[in-house]
Amino acid sequence: MAFPVKWYSNAMQGAPSLGDTSAGALAALLKAVLVTGFGTLTINSLVWDATEGAAKATIAGGHAYLQDSVVEVGGASPAAYNGEHRVKKVSSTEVWFMLDGGNPGGAASGTMSMKVAPLGWTQTFESGDGMVAIYRPANVSESGNVSLRIDNTAYSGWAGASNFGYLAKMQLVEDVVDINTYTLISDVRWPATGRYSDKRWDLIGDPQLFYFLPAYAASNYQSMFAFGYIKSVRPGDRYHAIMMNYSSNSADDASRRWSLTAGQTNTSYGTFALSFDDTSYRHLARPHSQLFGTSGCWFKGLFSRFGTGMSVPNAADNAFYMSADPIMVMETGNHLRGFLPGIICPFASVSAWYRKNFSNLPALPDKIVRFVSATYVESSVNGGPTMLGFDLTGPWR
Template sequence: MPADTTVKYFHNLLPGAPVLSGTAGSLINVLDACLVNGFAVSAVASLVVAGGVATATISAGHSGEVGSVVLVSGATPSGLNGEKKVLSVGGGNTTLTFDATGIADQTATGTISLKLAGAGWVKAFTGTNLAAYKSASIAASGCYLRVDDSVGKTARCVGYETMTAISTGVAPFPTLSQRSGGTWWTKSAVADSSARGWLVVADDRAFHLLTFYNLTYGGPGGAMMFFGDLVPTKSGDAWACALSGYASDKSGSAPGDNNDFGMMALVQGELYLARSFPAVGGSAQAYKAFPLLVPSASTALASGNGPMMYPNGPDAGLYLTPMHVFELFYNCLRGVAPGLYCCPQNLPIGLFAPGGRIASVDNLLGREIRVMPFGASTTTAAMAFFDCTGPWR
């Protein structure tokens, strides 16, 4: 069976990746590339199928890595076109392979190119340093994310149930009374053009964004944000779309905040659902929990900085758990954050390299997990774990 291609994993170290900085519009450039357009178009010099595996030679180099999803176009036979998950990458990044099961051994013809595939979103409305994004999936909630990227160090984000223009929307989350101007997304500690690290992990209905905005404190410490449809507890929940962010401009602060999406905290934080579960009214506040632990008002902990021992005593294991999202007013479980796993164990700082692959987790056998530090990683082992095998739903 061909590998799933619904999950896309992007980061700033990929050749041709857009630059995130403390300048207006830079976050929109990143989101355009990852969610909508893809990036790093490369001409394919040859595409050869042998034994059910296609080998592409890209003389000028490419931006793929093992697990990346590339979009191939212009090839004959047509079965070689479309989204393909990269199986291997050759030395010098001039070759890559992908599954070609069912296609006879041959050398493809045509003017062939490939690029990193976008995640399947559309950019519905635009303005000067403004953008509104929406999932293209017919199964999605249909909610929009409006991004105001007109300030250098931060962006302001609001979800809407519907929009008709870049500044015209219905049923915002958060509302004006909850957070006037929208929740804050952090880009850079300094309003300049210096590049900052970033990570986007997405499917066609939700995405996670990490920005490594402040290197003063060392390590890859940064902010962690989310927008999109949860995996709902009730099938057909049309309003289980969530937006996380920060209550204020934290670009000048040290990394590490209770509103990081990888935090467990029963607090009235910056996490909003499109509607409450009875589907009446508007924006509903929410909180996050790791199901192996019970949160309390006095407990807030980051993934990787929990009370459980590491390695787990009986089996020396690493254990990961989904991120559950609860509606605050009713204290009810609305769904699970897609693709994200959190660790309730107390992990040593530096246990995993940024972007490292974990081939097997004790309770997630058969799933490839990639790990990324976030938050105040020089003093706290805050680590987010992403399922890159897919699908998330």
């Protein structure tokens, strides 16, 4: 079965670490998620479980695969067990996953393995040390002309001299010839490590866009970054790629000192990604005209940001409200360029729901929704995390 949306977190089997002070961790993480997959383990037995109506894989040594994630099975006979599958249920040594065709007719044999399935993007170029790479959606006819180039080397200035930050270069590029030959569209930064935090992260994406939510700095908050293609309203749009980035290109920015906690000054290392009507630290590769030059953009919502606006529960009906309507992406000049795929806007934040998945919510039948919290302002003094949701089922388009 093809899965149009996949999600990943640091809690999954063999998940790559966001790293601490060494260069290369972010590049390795993105490659593992986007292209190769990760967390390969040997399956000791694989059978059809009629009670669960699903295949059951036993991994005698234990595992950390998660319910609702997508795994890839290989080496099994009958071949119906192989391929990508949604995890239905897990125990400490077993993984149940759904099969499109039902019972394959018997237990599997062979040298069998399981891993967390990759998102399915294309890596067009990579440096010898793996710290510089260029990525794009696999099907460019459905997306556009823009690729993402990451430079996660220990380049001059990637790390702050006085515990300020650790940053990777994230560049929108086109006309790519090789790893060092391309046309630069924009040059911004993402956090390159999880220094001072517990290094948790979430990544949710489809074949054309992914959202990355790493925790970094002493406040231990997650912030949202993104690259990929929005759902454009313009026919033939080739430059509707969006970038959501870090608030500075300088790891030595004294106002963004990662080692300081949320109760101190100089902690403006969050982002405005979850605030509406704000153009900070986000842009589109080109305006709707397709002429050269990036375009500023902002998101429109009912209240001021994700995760706010109503009490929980709503007193009149004891309900929790959220919107699954597409989030509008406005570009400079008050033009509607398109919509942010895959995002759900809750009208309140419930801390007990952070990083939890829910199936078949009343307003979203047949969907799996994951709630995550992230910053909505730069300053960790003035505002902590707020909640947003992601549709893990899709399709987003």
